Amino acid sequence: MVKWAPTSIPEMYTFLASVLLMGMDCLLILLRCLHFANNTTEMFNDPLKKIRKVFSALTSSFRRNFLPYRDLCLDESLMKWKGRLAFRQFIPSKRNRSGVKFFVLCDVLTGYVQDMIIYSGSTTDIQHYQGLGISGSVVMTLLAPYLSKGHVLYVDNWYSSPTLFQHLLSLGTGACGTVRPNRKEMPTFTKKKTKREADFRENGSQLAVKWHDKRDVHVLTTVHPTGMAATGKIDHITGQQKMKPVCVLEYNRKNGAVDKADMMTGFLECTRKSTKWYKKVLSPA
Numbered sequence: 517m518v519k520w521a522p523t524s525i526p527e528m529y530t531f532l533a534s535v536l537l538m539g540m541d542c543l544l545i546l547l548r549c550l551h552f553a554n555n556t557t558e559m560f561n562d563p564l565k566k567i568r569k570v571f572s573a574l575t576s577s578f579r580r581n582f583l584p585y586r587d588l589c590l591d592e593s594l595m596k597w598k599g600r601l602a603f604r605q606f607i608p609s610k611r612n613r614s615g616v617k618f619f620v621l622c623d624v625l626t627g628y629v630q631d632m633i634i635y636s637g638s639t640t641d642i643q644h645y646q647g648l649g650i651s652g653s654v655v656m657t658l659l660a661p662y663l664s665k666g667h668v669l670y671v672d673n674w675y676s677s678p679t680l681f682q683h684l685l686s687l688g689t690g691a692c693g694t695v696r697p698n699r700k701e702m703p704t705f706t707k708k709k710t711k712r713e714a715d716f717r718e719n720g721s722q723l724a725v726k727w728h729d730k731r732d733v734h735v736l737t738t739v740h741p742t743g744m745a746a747t748g749k750i751d752h753i754t755g756q757q758k759m760k761p762v763c764v765l766e767y768n769r770k771n772g773a774v775d776k777a778d779m780m781t782g783f784l785e786c787t788r789k790s791t792k793w794y795k796k797v798l799s800p801a
């Protein structure tokens with residue numbers, strides 16, 4: 517989705533300068549020889565050795581330069597890559613594309629990428645937290661600098677669980693996300709399936725809701741009240757505003773931040789082709 521806007525004289529100068537530079541041999545040679553590691557000192561069994569230093573410098577500068585607002589969101593992002601790579605991943609929900617998978621922590625309001633971890637199989641750079649599994653450990657690792665500060669995390673059902681959310685709550689951090697109904701310690705819901713009806717279960721610290729619209733959705737939250745809110749859409753049969761549980765509405769609004777960041781890199785992706793995966797990770801533009 518390209519938004520058209522008038523260009524400006526400085527922008528056109530920058531454009532022309534880039535076109536001229538592109539034609540210079542030295543730029544092409546530099547691009548071809550672009551390399552981010554010292555081959556003689558890199559750890560030979562580190563799958564990320566080609567970019568380890570630069571990638572950590574980048575992410576720590578991301579963390580240093582921006583203090584996030586209240587809401588954070590964590591999701592996977594995929595850099596398309598069809599070439600050879602030991603830890604190439606497929607994400608079925610993202611049209612089963614293959615590539616390098618990132619766990620990305622974003623600020624919801626701005627879409628700013630706060631931190632990232634590259635998925636590299638069993639050597640993925642995460643702290644393991646007892647009892648929280650891989651997904652919970654990814655959350656705790658990325659969220660470590662932001663705990664006990666009143667943030668609220670939005671995540672999808674790969675991460676959400678009553679155990680993780682309770683742990684976060686004990687560390688002064690709220691959470692909200694879609695959740696698998698068969699997670700340990702989830703309450704049971706009635707089977708009835710009346711359209712646009714919500715079934716709320718709460719225990720004083722967590723609220724779980726089963727919402728049936730086009731299909732069943734389960735959402736778990738430690739920050740939203742029981743109750744419904746107007747969606748802003750009119751039901752053509754009753755003439756009334758359509759309603760949704762507050763937490764479902766908020767989740768839908770807030771969980772898209774990583775996709776927003778994705779859209780921006782997606783836009784840049786088309787401009788460069790590279791033969792090395794690590795060149796692409798570090799120089800998408």
Ligand SMILES: *[C@@H]1O[C@H](CO)[C@@H](O)[C@H](O)[C@H]1NC(C)=O
Binds near residue numbers: 606608612
């Ligand atoms: C996704 O890609 C993998 C690897 O090529 C394949 O095994 C799997 O069947 C694909 N899944 C779908 C839903 O296309």
Ligand SMILES: *[C@@H]1O[C@H](CO)[C@@H](O)[C@H](O)[C@H]1NC(C)=O
Binds near residue numbers: 702720
């Ligand atoms: C609510 O449920 C969670 C998850 O099962 C549990 O850890 C927590 O202690 C419960 N809170 C109360 C007040 O019962």
